[in-house]
Amino acid sequence: MITFSAVSKVYPDGTSAVDGLSLTVEAGTVTVFVGPSGCGKTTAMRMINRMTEPTEGTLSVNGADTAEADRTQLRRGIGYVMQHAGLLPHRSVLDNVATVLRLTGESRKAARRIAYDMLARVGLEESLAARYPSQLSGGQQQRVGVARALASDPPILLMDEPFSAVDPLVRQDLQQELLRLQAQLRKTIVFVTHDIEEALLLGDKIAVFGPGGVLQQHDSPEQVLTAPANDFVSRFVGRERGIRSLAFASAAGVPITPASGAGRGRVALQRGWALIVDAEGRPETWEDSSQVRTPVTAALSEDGSLRAAVDAVLSSPAHMAPVTDRSGRLIGAAEGTDVFAALAGHARS
Template sequence: MAIEFRAVSKRYPDGTVAVDDFSVLMPAHKTTVLVGSSGSGKTTLLRMINRLIEPSGGVIAIDDEPIAERDPVKLRRGIGYVLQNAGLLPHFSVVDNIATVPVLNGVPRGRARERALELMDVVGLERGLAKRYPSQLSGGQQQRVGVARALAVDPNILLMDEPFGAVDPIVRRELQTETIRLQRELEKTIVFVTHDIDEAFLLGDQVVILEKGARIAQIGTPEQIIENPASDFVADFIGVERGTRALHAKQTPRGTVLVDAAGRTQGVLVEGAA
């Protein structure tokens, strides 16, 4: 399902303009990443898709149907939502956390639990963890439960708000890889919020770089943005002159290698490839 923002704005009651005239098409079955610094309006954009926040102006449409005309509860049934701290219910076991929403929707408990176990397989959680409580899981495992729970209603759309912000870098990398695998297998339309540009480039088919007021600094594939940053702001934000993206060629007896700004060799230059 494609999601389209048409001239959407959001002004909070205190006068803060969090989103100012935002228009973007998020294609079906692709991952769109919203990336920007703190306060740029990413979460506001995301939460307008499932109507946890109502826009002050403009239209948001899913497959061309404006969501303002849809019943919010029914709308949310088709949309999975994953949050940074996983948002699990502390007194519910893993399996019941995953099964909660289907049970609320009327699926018999036994059937919902069965499906929850299947979803544990999908997100790479051992079924042996099913009876544990969230506090008995690692941060990475909790996040996987959060993803399984979001998938439990079999949504076409998955909203992910900094889902891996609170886990350590190694687990984060694992979860990122899992997200790419899940996307390939399940073909959901994913909207992913992060302030980490590397995560954005890794996961995004389409990356939207935001400035304050959710103004679009650049939108494109990771390749388009890296190869042709639209402004000094974007060049600076994506770090074209720093870290792993600032590569220079170094000659070695066996050929040319590429070295990043920190002096680490990142790879070998293969002439004529790609």
């Protein structure tokens, strides 16, 4: 758990970077610091491991005041991922990760073994370990940065715009990878970004920073979307607020027509449409009444959101959403007209 209590930072030139920040980051959760450029996100983050010292207030990690902690000791428990990975250019990928472990006293052999393991965990092939950072793509470098930060297994991870330098598709991969890792590792993570979409996707909690380093709102993604604290947050979250909030609205009220004979092979649905399912019963291909086939690109899980329902309908040639159980097996379909009626109901509520 990380607690900021009335923390401020005024730089020597008089710039007020963070102003009276109070918030708690619960253990095992992701808190995203989001806001426009220059509003103190990095400064606030860097005060956690004392790369920057606060001018006022106190910061504690698991109840202990960081000002009284030994800095080296404090940093040992805190991994840090920078925007441009920050890898050592003249060391191999493996050594970049292993170096941290050597500093914490692991033997050379153990450090290499753990480093290989960490690289695999972040989805990098063993064959890349011998390369230098400049021989990797931007996304691969970011993965090495994450592997390095995780290598010594710190309970806390600070990530400052770790994915902003890569293209949107790679970025989506890295975001999913982080969600997957976090589901296993349950670190206490502070993640900085400019990007509200990224914040909504990754954050258990979101802290919206405004001009002068003043915290505007600290809430769940759903609350930030549906109940912005003020005009600043409302403008920052943007015009697509309504659409985004659908991700938090349940599709449970949408009627589902159960599929007869759901299981293997070809499952007949409404209006002459059928779905071909794979061996596990997952929908794979649409088939119309003249046997024209189109791949399924989106389906709605029975506990899914209205946004997932809309996505599934819009990407289906049949204007209906395949509905699956939680393990992905086809159980039926929802008509587009019913999904849009639910949408209209949501918009009115």
